[in-house]
Amino acid sequence: MNEHPTNGLDDVVHQRVRLGILAVTKEARQVEFTFLRGTLGLTAGNLSQHLGVLEKAGLVTIDKGYEGKRARTWIQLTKAGKKALNEEIAALKALIQQLEGTGGGVDPGPAAAPAPG
Template sequence: MSHPRKALDTLIHAPVRFSITAALAAVDEADFKTLRDTIEITDSALSKQLTLLEQADYVKVRKAFVGKRARTWLSLTGTGRTAFTRHLAALRDIAEWEPGQTDGPEPTEP
């Protein structure tokens, strides 16, 4: 087996996108403002990262009006949840890697 870092998802690996997917993995759905405040990022930066995740079918964006105000809700898709779980497993495998190993640890099941 090759080094477990090769199993990392390069889209999720960026710190902000990792924070977004981790936060969304913990809930069924979150509103934009709550997610923004949770991961401590600006509206524009969050929007940019969400666009990348949505294009990869990792995040679903749902927009609606509550009264006269537009609201945006976000959730991980099945694809996004699977990608996050696999990425997390790869991080755990890297943490368990021992120098000099010719094979990595047994892959962690997502």
């Protein structure tokens, strides 16, 4: 029996805000906290919580410092973060292919019934 592509989705990465953080950070290589907050339309507290989850999982590094007199927080993807994002994208592509009928599909088994409607 084929495994369904949704089984390849990572709960840490797949959450909308965390996926957004990883995607924006990959595009920019290194991103400043306030830029991420504005780009993703988040509050500082919400962004901090999601960054904490990603940092604990080893997917991002967070560096605090100063630019002039202003405190800054910089976020970068780790190797594991890049790998996790690439794997998530591959799982999403596989799911899309299956839903569009271009993939191998999953045998619904004998108990499957047509959807009503």
